[in-house]
Amino acid sequence: xxxxxxxxxxxxxxxxxxxxxxxxxxxxxxxxxxxxxxxxxxxxxxxxxxxxxxxxxxxxxxxxxxxxxxxxxxxxxxxxxxxxxxxxxxxxxxxxxxxxxxxxxxxxxxxxxxxxxxxxxxxxxxxxxxxxxxxxxxxxxxxxxxxxxxxxxxxxxxxxxxxxxxxxxxxxxxxxxxxxxxxxxxxxxxxxxxxxxxxxxxxxxxxxxxxxxxxxxxxxxxxxxxxxxxxxxxxxxxxxxxxxxxxxxxxxxxxxxxxxxxxxxxxxxxxxxxxxxxxxxxxxxxxxxxxxxxxxxxxxxxxxxxxxxxxxxxxxxxxxxxxxxxxxxxxxxxxxxxxxxxxxxxxxxxxxxxxxxxxxxxxxxxxxxxxxxxxxxxxxxxx
Numbered sequence: 001x002x003x004x005x006x007x008x009x010x011x012x013x014x015x016x017x018x019x020x021x022x023x024x025x026x027x028x029x030x031x032x033x034x035x036x037x038x039x040x041x042x043x044x045x046x047x048x049x050x051x052x053x054x055x056x057x058x059x060x061x062x063x064x065x066x067x068x069x070x071x072x073x074x075x076x077x078x079x080x081x082x083x084x085x086x087x088x089x090x091x092x093x094x095x096x097x098x099x100x101x102x103x104x105x106x107x108x109x110x111x112x113x114x115x116x117x118x119x120x121x122x123x124x125x126x127x128x129x130x131x132x133x134x135x136x137x138x139x140x141x142x143x144x145x146x147x148x149x150x151x152x153x154x155x156x157x158x159x160x161x162x163x164x165x166x167x168x169x170x171x172x173x174x175x176x177x178x179x180x181x182x183x184x185x186x187x188x189x190x191x192x193x194x195x196x197x198x199x200x201x202x203x204x205x206x207x208x209x210x211x212x213x214x215x216x217x218x219x220x221x222x223x224x225x226x227x228x229x230x231x232x233x234x235x236x237x238x239x240x241x242x243x244x245x246x247x248x249x250x251x252x253x254x255x256x257x258x259x260x261x262x263x264x265x266x267x268x269x270x271x272x273x274x275x276x277x278x279x280x281x282x283x284x285x286x287x288x289x290x291x292x293x294x295x296x297x298x299x300x301x302x303x304x305x306x307x308x309x310x311x312x313x314x315x316x317x318x319x320x321x322x323x324x325x326x327x328x329x330x331x332x333x334x335x336x337x338x339x340x341x342x343x344x345x346x347x348x349x350x351x352x353x354x355x356x357x358x359x360x361x362x363x364x365x366x367x368x369x370x371x372x373x374x375x376x377x378x379x380x381x382x383x
Contacts, residue, residue, distance in 0.1 A: 004041040007061055012036050012050075014066035018089055019054040020184065029053065055090040055181055072096060074229030077188060078240040091183055094175045096230070099193060099200055102342055102363055105355075106168060107198045109345050112354075117196045118166035122226025129246060132224050133253035139165060140220070144260045147285040151209035154285050158216050163341040167199045167223065172337040173206040176365040177330075182206060190215040191230035192222040199223045205336075208317075210287030217251035224250070235290050236310050255286040256294040265300050273301070277313065288313055331378040338364050340379075347376045 012035045016022045026032060029050060034040040042050065051058045060067055069087045073096060088096075120139055124132040137143050140161040147154065159169040175181035185206045193200040201219035203212050211233075218233040227243055235252060239245055264283050268276045276295070277288035284291060292313055295301050303309050335343055346363060349355035350372075361372050 002043040002045075005044055005047050005062070006041055007035055007047065008064050009036045009038055011061055011063055011066055015050070015054040015056040015061060018056070020089070021053075025050075025053050055094065055175070057090070069093065071230060072100065073191065073193065074227070076229045076231040076239065076241050076244045078244075089184065089187055091175050091181050092188055092230070094181075095172075095183065095202065096191065098176070098363075098365070099170065099191075099202055102339075103168065103193050103195060103198045103200045105359075105363055106342055106345060107195060109349060110197045115197060116166070118199055118223075120165060120224055121194060121196050121199050122224075124221075124224040124250075125226050127224075129249040129253055130258070132221065132250045133257065136217075136220055136224060136250070136254050137257070142254075144257065144284060149285075151213065151285065155209060155212055155216065158213070158220075159336070160340070162201065162216075162220065163339065166197070166341075167201065168339045168342050169201050169203075170337065170339050171203040171205050171212065172333075173204060174337075177337065185211075186232070188230050189233045190219050192219045192228035194223065194226055194228040199228075200339075208287070210289070213255065213286050214251055214290060217254045218247050220254070221247035221250035235287075235293050236314070252290055252293055252297075255290050256280075256284050258294065258298050260284070261291075261294050261298055261300070265295070265298075269300070273309070274313075274316070276301075288317065331375050334364070334375055335379070335382075343375070343379060347379065351376075 012032065016025060016032065016036075019025060029046075031040065031042065031046065032050065035042055047061055048058060050056075051061055071088050071093070075088075120135075124135065127135075140158065142158065142161065149157075155171070159171060162169050173183050175183065183204045183206050185204055188204060189207055189211065190201065190203045192202070201216070201223065203215050203219065205212055207215070214235055215233045218231070222228050222243075225243065225247065229243075231239075231244055231247075233248070233251070235248060239248065261280070261284075264280060265276075268279045271279065277291050280291045280295075281288045289310070292310060296303055296306050343364070346355065346360045350357050350360045357369060357372065361367075361369065364372065364375070366372050366375070
């Protein structure tokens with residue numbers, strides 16, 4: 001006889017509300033309505049499946065009332081869909097907690113090997129944005145004249161450049177390699193975990209490539225400032241937080257340095273606005289929205305109604321931007337989803353007999369030893 005588990009209806013309803021797929025779950029698991037109404041109780045297997053579908057830790061479903069969840073890092077998401085995100089989703093909590101575990105492991109690894117601290121962490125705590133952005137471009141080798149290739153090339157380069165400084169970089173749109181748990185860009189677009197030997201940045205790749213580049217620059221700014229947290233980075237909004245405003249300003253100046261903008265704007269000053277934005281976007285290898293803000297800030301063009309001009313460009317881009325593809329080769333994606341520096345460190349430590357393979361598999365969000373072995377061979381081939 002199946003064991004029935006007593007569950008509080010309000011806890012089941014809370015888990016449904018947080019899943020962002022209540023309709024789909026109700027259709028595939030019709031018994032859930034009976035649990036909420038108190039008509040029946042789930043079996044252990046049913047409750048376990050429900051936990052997986054809603055992304056809820058199983059233990060939470062056994063509580064007498066919904067838990068109050070809080071982020072383990074600073075929350076800079078002010079002003080963005082506050083009613084929808086009064087508390088963090090299970091997906092956001094999952095990727096932050098996994099990132100903290102990975103950072104903790106790498107910190108110990110770096111300590112054992114006596115690796116140097118990452119010098120840029122906190123360097124710009126008292127600097128103004130322009131100086132900070134200039135230092136970021138210098139350290140990351142990202143002056144305007146050095147940029148080449150596509151937006152995807154820019155993302156790949158910046159992730160690698162940050163890791164070359166000693167940091168950890170993660171770029172993914174999902175939880176634990178699970179494409180049924182996609183991260184919501186309206187909830188967050190990135191976060192940073194500050195540490196002197198293992199600073200970690202995370203970019204939600206559910207957004208456009210141009211959005212990812214701005215998020216990368218914004219999270220770099222957090223590292224240079226020495227204060228981390230989670231945010232919904234958007235160059236078109238003015239956050240309440242002083243730190244977020246500073247980081248947005250640094251990110252904008254990093255991508256579109258004002259001195260370079262003045263020099264290049266001369267060639268397009270007679271063009272219509274969209275043509276100006278497209279031409280400058282190709283030069284600076286970033287999004288037109290960042291360029292538009294830089295033009296307005298540098299007073300290179302007069303706008304009777306800048307917010308209206310900005311929203312018009314947002315609308316234009318929505319008609320142009322294809323949906324980001326989260327597919328592709330599994331093993332080729334893992335250096336982004338795990339981070340290449342962390343991947344090599346874990347693999348080397350496992351083969352050196354210092355870290356248990358089971359621990360490495362868990363930190364990499366893999367399900368089997370064979371996946372670990374194939375990934376190790378993939379990285380070895382890629383050099």
